[in-house]
Amino acid sequence: MNNTASEEQLIFLENDFEFVSQENRTHIDETYMSQSYWKDVSKRFFRNRGAVIGLICIILIVxxxxxxxxxxxxxxxxxTITHQNLPPRIPGVENLGIFDGSETMNTSTGVVNRNKYIAEDGSVTGLEDVYxxxxxxVLGRDIFTRTWMGTRISLYISLVAVLVDMVFGLSYGLISGYFGGKVDNAMQRFAEVLNGIPNLVVVTLLIIVLKPGLMTxxxxxxxxxxxxMSRIARAQMLKLxxxxxxxxxxxxxARDFFIIFREILPNIxxxxxxxxxFSIPTAIFTEAFLAFIGLGVPVPMASLGLLISDAFKSFTxxxxxxxxxxxxxxxxMLSFNMLADGIRDAFDPKMKEM
Known part of the structure; x- marks a missing residue:
């Protein structure tokens, strides 16, 4: 009798239990799809507005x-000697009162406002339809086309800087750091000797042997x-x-060169x-500086440094x-620096916190 009563007391009814409320439910972990390394890098890069603006400016300039x-x-x-020293004049925009060919000049008699495209006495100058x-x-050459020709020279210099860094500097630093010992010591002493020679002296000596120009x-x-670049590559090699x-x-x-270029290089x-x-703006500025002091491309070629040098004489x-x-x-130069900053932060976001 007692056993039967205890069994009857253990019978559960439907309303003996109730569901836990929604807010008290245990959270279930979710599994997110992993992203590739390069997709993660590109995502961080495009979040950087400065880097994106720099990239857009570089594309427009190119x-x-x-x-x-x-x-x-x-x-x-x-x-065209008859067109020398003409101020900017843009069709359509001139109707707004800007870039209409007028120029304000400071002379010994005072400030003079003149427009060489239009004669003051109403006579025909032959420049009414010239823009x-x-x-x-000062020689009547179009500054618009010369500016973009000079930009080509600067972009060529930037391309040369990239090729020299990636082909020679990278290989030199990786090989020096990997083998170490006497090989590393000899290669680094040679690099230090070259680095101790000022770039201006190198260019001057090359001009004695070669003609001034792009090849120099x-x-x-x-x-x-x-x-x-070789120092950066060597430091990363010693680390890895x-x-x-x-x-x-x-x-x-695996052979040594396989390890250098197939195992270590992808990691750096x-x-x-x-x-x-970061080396591209330095190379562009170096070319502009050499052209400014007369060691750049010869006339009639145009570079941005040469244009600045010529225009500086007539600046007043x-x-x-x-x-x-x-x-x-x-x-x-600013766009390349902003782009380099964005790339650095995208590849190593921890650097931004330092």
């Missing part, structure tokens, strides 16, 4: 350097422009060559790209000549 010389009927080396978007220089600047970058994956490759019989690719992007009387090359050069 586009104008390609098509800018064909946008009007003038060439970069065409001289120069950036004006002309190219050889100058090939002689000393790779040293910074004792890692386990390198030891595993060596144990499996982010630092290599970042350092390369015709300041409009120096504005286009200075603005393009400043935007180009």
């Amino acid at each position: 586009f104008m350097a390609i098509v800018g010389l064909d946008l009007n009927e003038y060439t970069f080396d065409e001289q 120069y978007w950036f004006g002309t220089d 600047i190219t050889f100058s970058l090939m002689i000393t422009g790779w040293i910074g 060559k004792q890692q386990e994956f390198v030891l595993a490759s060596r144990t499996l019989g 690719f982010g630092q290599i790209i970042t350092n390369t992007m 009387t015709h300041p409009y000549m120096i504005i286009p090359p200075v603005v393009v050069l400043a935007i180009l």
